Amino acid sequence: MRVSEKKTKITAATDGFDFLGWHFKVKGNGKFRSTPSVDNFKKFRKKVKNIVNNSNYGSKVKAEKLAPIVRGWRNYHKFCKMSGSRFSLWHINRRTFKVFNKETKNTKESAIKLIEKALPKVPYSENRHVMVTGNKSPFDGDITYWSQRNSKLYDGHTSKVLKRQNHSCAKCGLKFTSEERVHLHHIDGNHNNWKTKNLEAIHESCHNYTHMSKSCKA
Numbered sequence: 001m002r003v004s005e006k007k008t009k010i011t012a013a014t015d016g017f018d019f020l021g022w023h024f025k026v027k028g029n030g031k032f033r034s035t036p037s038v039d040n041f042k043k044f045r046k047k048v049k050n051i052v053n054n055s056n057y058g059s060k061v062k063a064e065k066l067a068p069i070v071r072g073w074r075n076y077h078k079f080c081k082m083s084g085s086r087f088s089l090w091h092i093n094r095r096t097f098k099v100f101n102k103e104t105k106n107t108k109e110s111a112i113k114l115i116e117k118a119l120p121k122v123p124y125s126e127n128r129h130v131m132v133t134g135n136k137s138p139f140d141g142d143i144t145y146w147s148q149r150n151s152k153l154y155d156g157h158t159s160k161v162l163k164r165q166n167h168s169c170a171k172c173g174l175k176f177t178s179e180e181r182v183h184l185h186h187i188d189g190n191h192n193n194w195k196t197k198n199l200e201a202i203h204e205s206c207h208n209y210t211h212m213s214k215s216c217k218a
């Protein structure tokens with residue numbers, strides 16, 4: 001499967017490279033290190049922000065909507081180096097707490113409880129997934145995994161669109177994970193238009209966000 005392309009990527013690994021939402025780098029001591037890529041982390045933060053700052057939702061609903069997104073993101077990156085304040089989501093935690101705590105019906109304690117629900121912990125173990133042998137890319141397995149899982153879970157239209165979009169959401173660009181449902185969005189707002197060109201696969205949360213300002217429910 002496109003071995004030469006991957007070989008090139010592995011050769012350049014000392015400079016670092018982005019692949020499928022991860023950033024890879026081989027450190028001076030020869031150890032392989034992966035973290036969420038800058039772009040992936042940015043998109044994730046934007047998604048979280050859309051919910052936290054949304055005045056249509058109360059803190060309880062926000063926590064419910066945040067949980068699958070945060071769990072999915074943490075699961076996706078659970079073999080990365082996630083220690084340190086940045087990827088432990090310290091800033092998101094602090095900002096979300098502020099917003100929750102401001103709500104008059106919340107006490108400090110109830111806000112903390114909601115935060116625990118909104119930002120579920122996922123244990124990570126760095127580099128468990130890395131198996132660089134010969135010409136094989138460390139992520140061959142994952143690509144197969146995504147395609148198979150998604151086509152099993154979703155019907156013909158959805159799995160076709162998923163394949164076309166390389167299993168990334170058409171709105172936020174993040175990879176789909178098993179945590180959040182995939183919705184099919186009709187671009188022109190017409191439910192009866194099932195032409196592939198009119199369909200895009202997006203996260204449930206991205207779908208809600210898309211329709212918030214529109215009246216269409218496609």
Ligand SMILES: [Zn+2]
Nearest residue numbers: 169172203206
């Ligand atoms: Zn999305």
Ligand SMILES: [Zn+2]
Nearest residue numbers: 185186217218
């Ligand atoms: Zn839609």
